[in-house]
Amino acid sequence: MVFPRSRVAVAALLCSIAAPVAQTPITTPEAYLGHAVGADESLANYTQLQGYWHQLASESDRLVVEEIGTTSYGQAMVMGIVSSPANLARLEDLRGTAETLCRARIGEAEARELAAAGRAVVWIDAGLHATECIAGQNILELVYRMCARDDAETQRILDNVVLLVCPANPDGMELIANAYMATQRVGDIPVLYQRYVGHDNNRDFYMANMLETEAINRILYRRWYPQIIYNHHQTAPSGTIIFTPPFRDPFNYYIDPMVVRGIELVAAHMNARFAAEGKAGVISRGGASYSTWWNGGLRTTGYFHNMIGILTESFGRPTPTTLRQPLRRRLPSGDYPMPIETQQWHARQTIEYLQTANYAILDLAARYREELLLNIWRMGRNAIERGSADHWTPTPHLLAEAERRDEIERGAAEAASETEGGEGGDDEAAPVDDRDRAADHVDAAPVDAFRDPALRDARGYLLPADQADFAAATRLVNALLKGGVEVLRTTEDAVVAGVRAPRGSYVVSAAQAFRAHVLDMFEPQWHPHDIGARGEPVRPYDSAGWTPALSMAVQFERLMEPVEGSLEPVVYPATRAPGPVTDARGGWLFSHADSASYIATNRLLAAGEEVLWIHDEVEAGGRQFPPGTPVVRRGAQTAARVAALAAELGLRFTGLDQVPYTAKQRLTRGRVGLFDVYGGNMATGWTRWVLEQHEFDVRTVHGPRVHAGDLRADFDVLIFQTGLPAAEGDGSRTQRALRRGRRRPISAEDLEQLLPALPAFEDWSGAADAVVRLEAEPAIPALRDFVEQGGILLAIGNQASTVIDHFDLPIVEGTFVPGDDGEERRTRRSEFYIPTSLVRTEVQTYLMPGWGVPAELAMVFRRSPVFAIPPDTEGVEALVRYAAEDTLVSGWAIGTEHLAGKAAVVGAYRGKGAIYLFGADPIYRGQPQGSIKLFLNTVLIGGSERT
Numbered sequence: 001m002v003f004p005r006s007r008v009a010v011a012a013l014l015c016s017i018a019a020p021v022a023q024t025p026i027t028t029p030e031a032y033l034g035h036a037v038g039a040d041e042s043l044a045n046y047t048q049l050q051g052y053w054h055q056l057a058s059e060s061d062r063l064v065v066e067e068i069g070t071t072s073y074g075q076a077m078v079m080g081i082v083s084s085p086a087n088l089a090r091l092e093d094l095r096g097t098a099e100t101l102c103r104a105r106i107g108e109a110e111a112r113e114l115a116a117a118g119r120a121v122v123w124i125d126a127g128l129h130a131t132e133c134i135a136g137q138n139i140l141e142l143v144y145r146m147c148a149r150d151d152a153e154t155q156r157i158l159d160n161v162v163l164l165v166c167p168a169n170p171d172g173m174e175l176i177a178n179a180y181m182a183t184q185r186v187g188d189i190p191v192l193y194q195r196y197v198g199h200d201n202n203r204d205f206y207m208a209n210m211l212e213t214e215a216i217n218r219i220l221y222r223r224w225y226p227q228i229i230y231n232h233h234q235t236a237p238s239g240t241i242i243f244t245p246p247f248r249d250p251f252n253y254y255i256d257p258m259v260v261r262g263i264e265l266v267a268a269h270m271n272a273r274f275a276a277e278g279k280a281g282v283i284s285r286g287g288a289s290y291s292t293w294w295n296g297g298l299r300t301t302g303y304f305h306n307m308i309g310i311l312t313e314s315f316g317r318p319t320p321t322t323l324r325q326p327l328r329r330r331l332p333s334g335d336y337p338m339p340i341e342t343q344q345w346h347a348r349q350t351i352e353y354l355q356t357a358n359y360a361i362l363d364l365a366a367r368y369r370e371e372l373l374l375n376i377w378r379m380g381r382n383a384i385e386r387g388s389a390d391h392w393t394p395t396p397h398l399l400a401e402a403e404r405r406d407e408i409e410r411g412a413a414e415a416a417s418e419t420e421g422g423e424g425g426d427d428e429a430a431p432v433d434d435r436d437r438a439a440d441h442v443d444a445a446p447v448d449a450f451r452d453p454a455l456r457d458a459r460g461y462l463l464p465a466d467q468a469d470f471a472a473a474t475r476l477v478n479a480l481l482k483g484g485v486e487v488l489r490t491t492e493d494a495v496v497a498g499v500r501a502p503r504g505s506y507v508v509s510a511a512q513a514f515r516a517h518v519l520d521m522f523e524p525q526w527h528p529h530d531i532g533a534r535g536e537p538v539r540p541y542d543s544a545g546w547t548p549a550l551s552m553a554v555q556f557e558r559l560m561e562p563v564e565g566s567l568e569p570v571v572y573p574a575t576r577a578p579g580p581v582t583d584a585r586g587g588w589l590f591s592h593a594d595s596a597s598y599i600a601t602n603r604l605l606a607a608g609e610e611v612l613w614i615h616d617e618v619e620a621g622g623r624q625f626p627p628g629t630p631v632v633r634r635g636a637q638t639a640a641r642v643a644a645l646a647a648e649l650g651l652r653f654t655g656l657d658q659v660p661y662t663a664k665q666r667l668t669r670g671r672v673g674l675f676d677v678y679g680g681n682m683a684t685g686w687t688r689w690v691l692e693q694h695e696f697d698v699r700t701v702h703g704p705r706v707h708a709g710d711l712r713a714d715f716d717v718l719i720f721q722t723g724l725p726a727a728e729g730d731g732s733r734t735q736r737a738l739r740r741g742r743r744r745p746i747s748a749e750d751l752e753q754l755l756p757a758l759p760a761f762e763d764w765s766g767a768a769d770a771v772v773r774l775e776a777e778p779a780i781p782a783l784r785d786f787v788e789q790g791g792i793l794l795a796i797g798n799q800a801s802t803v804i805d806h807f808d809l810p811i812v813e814g815t816f817v818p819g820d821d822g823e824e825r826r827t828r829r830s831e832f833y834i835p836t837s838l839v840r841t842e843v844q845t846y847l848m849p850g851w852g853v854p855a856e857l858a859m860v861f862r863r864s865p866v867f868a869i870p871p872d873t874e875g876v877e878a879l880v881r882y883a884a885e886d887t888l889v890s891g892w893a894i895g896t897e898h899l900a901g902k903a904a905v906v907g908a909y910r911g912k913g914a915i916y917l918f919g920a921d922p923i924y925r926g927q928p929q930g931s932i933k934l935f936l937n938t939v940l941i942g943g944s945e946r947t
Helices: 006-017 029-033 046-059 091-103 108-117 133-148 152-160 170-183 198-203 211-224 257-276 301-305 347-367 369-387 396-421 435-439 470-482 515-522 596-606 638-649 682-693 703-708 733-739 748-757 764-771 776-788 798-806 929-942
Strands: 063-070 076-082 120-126 161-167 228-234 242-244 248-251 282-284 308-314 321-323 343-345 460-463 488-490 494-496 499-501 506-509 557-559 567-569 587-589 611-614 618-620 623-625 630-633 654-656 664-667 672-675 698-701 717-720 792-796 816-818 824-826 837-843 856-861 876-882 888-890 903-910 913-918 944-946
Touching: 029 046, 029 133, 046 063, 046 076, 046 133, 046 170, 063 133, 063 211, 076 133, 076 170, 076 211, 091 108, 091 161, 091 211, 091 369, 108 369, 120 133, 120 211, 120 347, 120 369, 133 152, 133 161, 133 170, 133 228, 133 308, 133 347, 152 161, 152 347, 161 211, 161 347, 170 748, 198 682, 211 301, 211 470, 228 347, 242 257, 242 347, 257 282, 257 308, 257 347, 257 369, 301 308, 301 515, 308 347, 347 369, 369 515, 460 470, 470 506, 470 515, 470 929, 488 506, 506 515, 587 638, 596 611, 596 630, 596 638, 596 929, 618 654, 630 638, 672 682, 682 698, 682 929, 703 764, 703 776, 717 929, 748 764, 776 792, 776 798, 776 903, 776 913, 792 798, 792 929, 798 913, 856 929, 913 929, 929 944
Parallel strands: 120 161, 120 228, 228 308, 242 282, 672 698, 672 717, 717 792, 792 913
Antiparallel strands: 063 076, 076 161, 242 308, 321 343, 460 506, 460 557, 488 567, 494 499, 587 630, 587 654, 611 630, 611 664, 618 623, 664 944, 816 824, 837 856, 837 876, 837 888, 876 903, 903 913
């Protein structure tokens, strides 16, 4: 997609042929907005930000405004580019310099020459989490100061830096600002502040599922390649004003050490400036949980692209607030050298703190622009060299193997020493320290794990075109491309690095600047054991393991030799070659193992075609098709529709003379209801996005509709990821906060003020229904009737545990050990603990939910319920079980033995319907395509009937 850049071109022309427009008086924020940035009880919305920036661009020769994409609600997404008029006149040259240095395909002499002529590129965003609204406002002030100030520091920054400034969540800024100005409440809007994902918009940057993320990634990794990324957030740790780097350990082992040191360098410059300006309340490192382990956040994904990512978390609200300094914060420390006193705090004070941080980063970039440019080249060269030769990345997993081998060698050496000395011999016969001499007695000393060729890093990865789910492989490749990774494709059947590669296969070489990102997307993350002083595991900041290639069930081969052959670059978006269609009189079969089959099925059903699942294996066209394969019966227009689907989706359609005479499941456009609550639920939002991406029709369900009963009249499937009342009171975080008085429930009067102020992104008429909480007495009987009458109830995560309680299902949830009194007790965190990680599961592929799904899946364990089905239980079956061995696939786990024999997904059958309980998360942030298929199958079952 090409976005308009006319303002850039116009600005360049003005700079080269016209008098500088900077002589025009610059409109202040007060003059444009009617209040200062950060004024008490005031927030500017995104419409005002855009208008103000365009006003400044018309008055100043230091700013151009560029449209970089479209938001999920259809707004234009803009970015400001700030620099000197001379730099703006040659923006494309400077951009090209940044790209060439970051890609690092040049030698040192040329790199030094380019660095000397180039300009540092700094990205500063704000407002990604829209309720963190003061941080989001600060870029209004920053752009104004950069356009209006003529002091020496500002001029030096303008001359030496290209500043990219972006409001990262335009829709959220509009929603939250409008709501606050109407009600004086931050948040409390009917929906998530970014469509589908809310707070998880900062968890999307290695997959780039959202439009906003894709737009930002395009700028960061495919266009401008900044050396520094500054990501503004709120709120600060209790009693402080701002959290700044450095971050706590662990850091991810794939990222270049220069990234870690670069963070420290930028952080030192920031923190020194805060101290010099007498700004107290700045805390770092151990003051918060932020680390550099996880990939996926706006600032963290940059680490895997050799960019210095900075996060700050600041205090402040639009309404003046009392800052309370706890006694434990009064004593200075290395991480908190200047405590702040209890006081009344205004948003304008936060704005000033954030300008200190902004200017500190920009000042450093201006002073050290050549070093920053040369260092990003050095890191890129390091990555290319490591990907071009044998290399071993030290990880806890590799270290454990090295220690195991060392122990074997040590034991063998000691045994040899004892044998040489003889029983009761002189201890001096084999000196303890003489390891080399003792090792002579070892016939086959273990190879050093850090030099074992079998354990070295891959030189690249091959994704064969003939794998069962090439749609998932293509989706992974598009995520890589959106992140700036270079991907190749075979132009003919070939052998690449010793591995067979059918034509059209994808090849990802590790010999590229973004090698760290490549490895992180394909290889397991082995999080170190992080145990606190009391013996309890310390929770990671976010996920401990994610590995998209594994969670997406993509088939790939590690390439251990140089990547060579008849290869062509893949340009985003990657598309599949058209699939073949063979002649048919009766209909066509197409593979259900391919993720594209869900889209094909839904389009065919929407067009009125008859689609069935076969229950038995059949042979056609010289191939065997397993149970669950879809067949579309031939009608008047079916051939044209099948041909169009094959061309667009790459699916193979195998023709049949007649539809097989076997048991079949007739599919329909199932009526899918997705329960949601006021304010929205992130997991629910991700589920909606996944369903829409696979072209299911979804209707939102709120409390009054469930209470009304007769649910089968409108729905075949109901999905719950939030909202069910717990067996003893509502256990949701929101409801607990309401009960404790920490959050005032929204009232009819509040809604009357709020709804007219909200932008027309949605139909807000259903907001009052969303407020209604489910009550156990009307809701649970209605849901029981729904299932008994043939409905499909899906419950995910803690909602699955709630369903077990309400339906009295014979399922035991949890992990247990013998207690001191002889009775079983639940495991403690020190005994069983799996922060978000991938675990190995085994799928019952002969059952309908498992049709087309791999027999083995890496599923996301995310504080997940664990199910056990007592022996001889009827009407309940395990659809997916945890593997008994090698359970951890990626991440960190303590006590995986407690999962042996337990179920991750369970089916329970009541009356004419079924309940499917997902303990492991099948949807997790829209990523795990393997388990997403498992989930979608259960949805399709709801709209099917046996024939």
